[in-house]
Amino acid sequence: MKNANGKCSGTEASVNTAPRLITGMWLAHAQLSKAERAYVAADLYFGDAKLVEPTMQENLQDELELVEDEILELHYAQFRLKELQERRAE
Numbered sequence: 668m669k670n671a672n673g674k675c676s677g678t679e680a681s682v683n684t685a686p687r688l689i690t691g692m693w694l695a696h697a698q699l700s701k702a703e704r705a706y707v708a709a710d711l712y713f714g715d716a717k718l719v720e721p722t723m724q725e726n727l728q729d730e731l732e733l734v735e736d737e738i739l740e741l742h743y744a745q746f747r748l749k750e751l752q753e754r755r756a757e
Contacts, residue, residue, distance in 0.1 A: 686714055686715055686716055686717040687710065687715060687716040687717070688716070688717055688719050689707065689710075689711070689716050689717065689718055689719070690718075690719055690720045691718060691719075691720050691721035691722035691725050692720070692722060694707070694718065694722075694725075695722050695724070695725075
């Protein structure tokens with residue numbers, strides 16, 4: 668719509684801000700090309716799409732990634748502790 672100055676006003680533009688919902692089952696079984704999968708991944712990453720009802724495997728993968736992160740943090744902490752103990756022993 669144009670305002671009194673004859674210019675378009677962006678306040679009346681309708682923008683869909685709700686993310687597209689993607690189910691885990693659809694994601695697991697959709698016959699998508701590599702390019703289509705890349706677009707879906709980008710939409711999920713940037714928040715234009717939201718994963719709902721993930722499959723058991725997707726849940727397990729998420730949990731595995733969390734556990735791997737915790738293991739790495741534990742290894743780092745153990746390495747750092749050993750390093751500090753060696754410094755004190757010198």
